[in-house]
Every structure is written in structure tokens, then in C-alpha cells.
Amino acid sequence: MNKEKHYIILAAMGTILLALTIGILIMTTPHQTADSSDATTSTNTDASSSSQTKKDPNLDKVTLPQLDNKVATNESEINMTTTAGDITLKLFNHYAPLAVENFLTHAKNGYYNHTSFHRVIAGFMIQGGDPKGDGTGGTSIWHGRNKRIDSGNGFKNEISPSLYNIRGALTMANAGPDTNGSQFFINQNSKNATQDFDKNKYPSKIVDAYKKGGNPSLDGSYTVFGQVITGMDIVDKIASAQVKSGGEGSTPVKPIRITRITILKQAN
Structure with a gap:
């Protein structure tokens, strides 16, 4: 050679x-994020295996607080004022206490004031809660204060058989298991989402709810801690905003911001 x-x-x-x-x-x-690839490729077993899975009869006995717009005594309620309009949500203190306390404390301290919805994907979700506004920022209230809850990478996921990523669900964004900081997203998809998951692994009423939209492929990987009561039209409006590019760059061309979050009721 x-x-x-x-x-x-x-x-x-x-x-x-x-x-x-x-x-x-x-x-x-x-990047703390809800994985949009999961919105089209389900992590659950597909429909072909549905007939082979025996349904646990206890699934239809679990409490499903997302399906009731009334705010229970063990639930909190907040109003999120945005530059696109108001969104009212209830929070599930009993099922996701870490996520709810984190969110409410940040709200009280004005942490979310004037932050933007930095990532919106029509037919999937709207994401906010990052003070940097680019998907890489935000910490939990326990960061640097309680290493048992947040050792430095975020606090642990809280997955409950009572909570799902149905349309309107408020969910923590993360960069992997147990990396919850301050970012969150609201599930916006309005199309039937029951085609490609094993219905026998879900309560029957949640299967019906997924016919109205949501992202079942996110279940088990992200902490659901609230639900929109009123203002889904505002969520849809935000999701339809013109964005700069796709994927992680799906930031609205004209910023849409959270003006403030008002706590209407806080459960003990």
C-alpha cells in the first residue's frame, strides 16, 4: 500500500x-419532555395481544378522579391564567403528593409567572414550566434541600392505577425515570387513542375516556397529577399555535405565556 x-x-x-x-x-x-414518538408508537402491547390478556376484575373497581369535574375534599384547585386565556385544573394530592406539593409551592412563589409554553405539538400536548424557556431548565422545590426526595436529578415518578394521560390530564415532564423538576404538560390529543393498546390492562371507563383523546403510550412513564376542569378550548388554542419547527423545536413563533397561577383551593 x-x-x-x-x-x-x-x-x-x-x-x-x-x-x-x-x-x-x-x-x-x-431535555425534560413528553416523548412525542410515544404518541404514535405505543409502549403497551398491541391490539393483537389484547385477546390473550385476561383482565384483572379489580381494575374496574379503582377510583378514577379524573372523570369527575367536581373538586373532592382531598383535591386542590388552581386557575392558570395565560396570554391565550384561563385554564382551571384540579390536582390529585392523594395520588401524587410530591408532584402536587411541588407544583403548588412553585405557584405560590411565582416561579411559573411569565414562563412560556416552550413546546407545543398539535394533536399531542402543550408543555411549560421551564424558567429558561428552552426545555432544559427548572428544578423541584426539594432540589438542594431534601436529598431523600431529590438527590440532584429530580424527584421520583408517582404512577397510580387511578390516573392516566387522558385528554386534559396534567402531567410532569421528565428526562427519564425519576427526574421530575418543574416542567409539566397538558395532554391535548382529541382523537380516538384506543386503537393500539391492550384494553384489558385499563379500567373500562378509562378506555372510554381514551376514545375522546389522550396519549395512553405515556402511561407508566410520566406522573399524572391533575386534570383540566374548564378551559380545554384554551389548551386546543395553544396547541394550534404556529411553531418555529418540529420536535424539540416546536416553540410558538409568538410566545404564549403563563401570567400567573391562582390557588383556588388547597387540600390538606
């Missing part, structure tokens, strides 16, 4: 190594 060919091979190998290194760096950049 002559020297010229030898140098060409070395140069090619160097280029490949550089490309692999850049690719790894890009993939490891942290």
Missing part, C-alpha cells in the same frame, strides 16, 4: 470517529 492510499484511509477513519462522537453528544443533551 503506498503512502497516499494510507493517508486516505486514515482520514476516512478519523471522519467516521468524529461523526460518531458528535452523535453521542447530541443524544445525551438533557
Whole structure:
């Protein structure tokens, strides 16, 4: 092999190594997010396995607080004022106490005031709660104060058989298991979402709710801690905003902000 060919091979190998290194760096950049790929590719078993799964009869006995617009004594209620309009939600203190306390404390302290919905995807969700406004910021109220709850990467997921990512569900965004900070999203999809998941793994009333929209593929990976009571038309309006690009860059061209969050009722 002559020297010229030898140098060409070395140069090619160097280029490949550089490309692999850049690719790894890009993939490891942290973003708290709801994974939009899960909205179209279900992580649950598909419909073909549904007939093979025996349904647990206890599933239809669990309490499903999202399906009732009334605010129970063990639930909190907030009003989210945005530049697009008001959204009223109830929060599930009993089922997701860490997420609810985190959200309410941030709300009291004005942490969310003037933050933007930095990522909106029509037919999926709207995401906010990041003081940086780019999907990489935000911490929990326990960060640096209680390492048993938040060791530095965020607090743990709270997954309940009573709560699901149906349309209007308020859910914590994360960058992986147990990395909850301050970011959240509201499930906005309004299309029937029951085609590609095992219905025998869900309460019958939740299957019916998913016929009206939501993102069942997110169940089990993200903490649901609230539900829209009124203002889904505002959620839809935000979701339909013109965005700069797709994916992580789906930021509205004209910023849509949370003006303030008012606590209407706080459960003990």
C-alpha cells in the first residue's frame, strides 16, 4: 500500500470517529419532555395481544378522579391564567403528593409567572414550566434541600392505577425515570387513542375516556397529577399555535405565556 492510499484511509477513519462522537453528544443533551414518538408508537402491547390478556376484575373497581369535574375534599384547585386565556385544573394530592406539593409551592412563589409554553405539538400536548424557556431548565422545590426526595436529578415518578394521560390530564415532564423538576404538560390529543393498546390492562371507563383523546403510550412513564376542569378550548388554542419547527423545536413563533397561577383551593 503506498503512502497516499494510507493517508486516505486514515482520514476516512478519523471522519467516521468524529461523526460518531458528535452523535453521542447530541443524544445525551438533557431535555425534560413528553416523548412525542410515544404518541404514535405505543409502549403497551398491541391490539393483537389484547385477546390473550385476561383482565384483572379489580381494575374496574379503582377510583378514577379524573372523570369527575367536581373538586373532592382531598383535591386542590388552581386557575392558570395565560396570554391565550384561563385554564382551571384540579390536582390529585392523594395520588401524587410530591408532584402536587411541588407544583403548588412553585405557584405560590411565582416561579411559573411569565414562563412560556416552550413546546407545543398539535394533536399531542402543550408543555411549560421551564424558567429558561428552552426545555432544559427548572428544578423541584426539594432540589438542594431534601436529598431523600431529590438527590440532584429530580424527584421520583408517582404512577397510580387511578390516573392516566387522558385528554386534559396534567402531567410532569421528565428526562427519564425519576427526574421530575418543574416542567409539566397538558395532554391535548382529541382523537380516538384506543386503537393500539391492550384494553384489558385499563379500567373500562378509562378506555372510554381514551376514545375522546389522550396519549395512553405515556402511561407508566410520566406522573399524572391533575386534570383540566374548564378551559380545554384554551389548551386546543395553544396547541394550534404556529411553531418555529418540529420536535424539540416546536416553540410558538409568538410566545404564549403563563401570567400567573391562582390557588383556588388547597387540600390538606
